Amino acid sequence: MLFNACHKGNSYTVDRHNGINAAGLIYDRKGGTHKNNAKTFLMLQIENHLSPSTLEEAYETLTSVPGSLVLGGCGYIRLGDRTISNAIDLSNLGLNFVHGTKSEVEIGAMTTLRTIETDALCQSLWHGLLPRSVENIVGVQLRNCVTIGGTVAGRYPFSDPLTALLALDARLQFYHYGEISLEEFFTGQGLKDILVKIIIPKRGQIGAFQSVRRAKTDYAVLNAAVTKTGDDYRIVVGARPGRAVLVPEASDYLSSNGLNETTARKAGNIAAASLQFGDNPRGSGEYRKAICPVLIARALMEVHHAA
Amino acid sequence: MQLETTINGRNVTLDFAGGEFLYETLRRYGYLSVKQGCDTSSCGLCTVWLDGKPALSCSTLTARVAGHEITTIEALQDDAREFAEYMVAEGAEQCGFCSPGFTMTVLAMKRELDNPDEAAINHYLAGNLCRCSGYKGQMRAIKKYMGVA
Amino acid sequence: MDFVGKEIPKIDGLGLVKGTPAYTSDLDIGENALIVKILRSPHASARIRTIDTSEAEAIPGVECVLTHLNTPTTRFTLAGQSFPEPSPYDRRIVDNHMRYVGDEVAIVAAVDERTALAALKKIKVDYELLTPVLNLEEALDNPVRVHPQQPFTNFPIGNDAARNIAASHYTEQGDVEGELAASEVVMEQTYTTQAQAHAMMETYRATTSFDVNGRLQVMSSTQIPYHVRRHLSRVLGIPRSKIKVLKPRVGGGFGGKQTASVEIFPAIVTMKTGKPARLVYTRQETFTCTTSRHAMQLTVRLGADRDGTIRAIDIYCLSDTGAYGEHAPTVFWVVGQKTLPLYGKAKACRYHGHALYTNKPPGGALRGYGATQGTFALESAINELAAKLDMDPTELRAKNLLGEGETHPELCGSTPGNPATLGSSSLHRCIEKGKALIGWDEKFPKVIVNDTKVRGYGMAVTMQGSGIAKIDTASVLIKLNEDGFFTLSHSASDMGQGSDTILAQIGAEVLEIDMDQIVVASFDLDTLPYDPGAYASSGAYVTGNAARLAAEDMKAQMRCAVASLQGVSPDAVTYGDGVFTIGSEKTMTLSELAQTLCSFNGKDMLIAKGTFGGETSPPPFIAGFAEVEVDLETGEAQVTDYVAVADCGTVLNKNLALIQVEGGVAMGIGLGLYEEVRYSGKGRLSTNSFMEYKIPSRLDIHSIRVAFEESYEPTGPYGAKSIGEVVCNTPAPAISAAVANATGVQVRSLPITAEKVLLGMIKNNVDPR
Incomplete structure (x- = not known):
């Protein structure tokens, strides 16, 4: 079954069974394979590379010129064999920033994952949840390229930072649409719009991130992030292999019963029972279901000890 | 397409095709130290510095390097x-x-x-x-x- | 000794680290070459009904499109082996029968890459889809034939295409069934290994052109320049004298570049167009459309007495050679040849089975060459037998392993009635040293770390060879230059392991000169002596012996020349450290001699040669010990410590030998834990990138500790044996045993993933804590 993972940023199609297909044998955007060629080459053609100087210009182009695509960090763009008639490059819009206000942190859409990893503010907040969620992604030279905006717009089901952002109750600000919660963005149809920034509330959340990976620089077989704000919990599981989701049943249980080693495990079991897990090449649904309580319990105990 | 950038401290004008990646451009301009090992941003062989930071030249669109500083090992x-x-x-x-x-x-x-x-x-x-x-x-x-x- | 055994830096090292242009794609610039791309089959099994290339050919800039209709029908093998090659001649340049997803449909050459890729899309192919054979278990006697015609073989290898058999083998010593029946304990298990990828960093590539003399010039990243020339000559129908092969630095090979996977494509383009042509494989083509380690299914039966005396070993093997039979027979033989002699005290042993054709990407040579697969199976079985006998696996081995000076009929170099002798082995000492290093006596079988972590311990031993006995024959030339320095020429094809350096070390040792007084030529085949190439662990031993002989010859020639110039007998001339002494006081330097010999006064330019081929293939050994930490809640296993104790005879270069072992162990850890190979239901290789096929990163490799327990190989140069391949064999079985000791779960199919371990524990319903 194919589903389109995004509508902007790095348009990228993911096959649920084959996971992240590598360059060349990735299915094309219409979901079919070439009739007479096992594609072992890829060619990217960009007919127009536009670097608008205002968000308005970027948005106008995106909505008025057919075949327009917003470039993110381009970590995946070469995986597709395709022609982009209009590539919209947001590099010159000053969207590479991490700002803290009294109540929020704003991260510009073009901020690289490496910036998030090394930014002092990101490191100091949420028990380092956000840096923890990007540090396993391949290597510094890739993290210096790929952007948080591309990751969010891609809504990649295997993503680590998206799991963390959902646990942090992040909101997104689009140029035209305005604000939308990440949760709503995940469940919606996507937006033909320009992502400007990600807004994360500063509520004193303590966060933790856990994942199982087949090799350290591989994508997660399953990942989990939790945040604790007083007696409130947000528990998120991603790479199921479906997209990251909140597990309110588990959070509610903890809010009512408090957090200790036993309840942490119980919350994990509740999550495992209430979530859907599936098979992909990195792991079976059965295995994911088996490790889900472990990751949640470990993340919960981490926040418990940090609190 | 054409742009101006800095490679190893020299201001240069690059000619390139739309959709071309920096790795290809650098090789074409004779920076032969730059190698490619994969097509999936996985191996790090193509690492150069972009504004002093290590970056994958195989995943950096050449069109994006206008006005930036590229450094290869030839300069170091x-x-x-x-x-x-x-x-x-x-x-x-x-x-x-x-x-x-x-x-x-x-x-x-x-x-x-x-x-x-x-x-x-x-x-x-x-x-x-x-x-x-x-x-x-x-x-x-x-x-x-x-x-x- | 001044150089042998020392930590001599690799002579090309500084330049490589600094990024100096040195590889094929760095040196083939300025050719303005056509870019070659290949259209590939999307089907695992299909026949081309029609193919229409007219639209592709009409694109401006497209210079030629080649298909089965306009390429030679000659069938051949691409395996780099000494003639007559054992591999079956079962492929064409381009066939009309597609045998795997990725098989060549058409070759396109165009002025640039974009034009070539555009042309690929314009080729119209009408396929008749055939039922593919995708499972090894179903290949034998399947009514669907991967090869409808019976391929030519140079001699009988048991190839029977009607049964999908690429090669068959049966060897038995003693009465296996009788000994098994008489054994007090019999153990039988089946083990499977995956089609590991070489994953060398430089993908396959070659560039061809006609040189100024009208010869076909082929620059290639290859381990086998001489075999490449022979193959091209046969397939293209031109004499070898008309082909010039250039071998630049090679960016890793691991056996992959022991198959001439790419040279033929640009070569035929150059032949057809007269123009230079360049082919660089993508990473995906490298994964999909070249060779990989033969996936195997091995059933091992062991018979033993309760005291641990192994009476019989029986290995039945099915090897998946995929669509073509490159290295199919030889890899298959090596499985038995590099395992059975280990337990040579057993009264009976047998190795038998088939290498089978399937509609999958072809198998081939990969570091270890069958020994790796065989070692995983046999050593896993030995560990399981030890558990069954309630014996320490190191003791079981000590009791049964063949020792130095003993003979075994399966050792390479044996002939009927004349079993070869194991000339050197310190394997028993390697085991003792490894036990001490890992803390075996205190820690085996496991140590509980905490509530969720257990460390298991496992071990394995292995052997390889040093060249192919009675076949591999290499030559080295040494030339005395006019200034008194030497040029050592060889074609053992350094691919990073450092053979250029090792051979120069041997030359410098014999000639008593500094390393910088010997330059190595290994680039242009026109100037190089014959060598089969870099494979079968032959560099240090076979070519190393040739280098020593050449250097000795040079020394003798120089003394004779000095004697002749001085009018004395050669006995009156002594040589040491670059200076000849005539009689008691008169001296002559190397430089003085060289200048004289090259001039009118001397007229005796000196060139020395050495040629060596081994009567035996002395095995190096390794005892490997794994400490594996398992997360009992997730099943994740990581090798927290690996101890490898190696017997490679005399260590010629401490640093290079050390890196060979460390790198080989890392590759073995990859085989054991990380490198999963997957196919789609229709036979497409889906692990075709570094994103999907995970070779270990530096975060996955923890402590590796290496020790050398030197033996002295009497037939080796300075007592040396090989080291390049033996290194990757022990990790998989040692890790498997360690995981079993930690968790009770015995994973018999590679790789050992966290999922297999955890679900195995859940199924066993045993908490090992």
């Missing part, structure tokens, strides 16, 4: 030589094909990290794959080069 021969002495003393370079990109990351690490331990070194260099060495000889060379225990 003295630094590379210093590190290379430690590498060859361990025999750790082996086939050498991953070495230029790896060395660029090591040189960036030296500028970025203070007194890193093994875990920090491994973390910084995780994006540079090597099939020959098993990484241990590289680590011995790096620790001597960085002067860390």
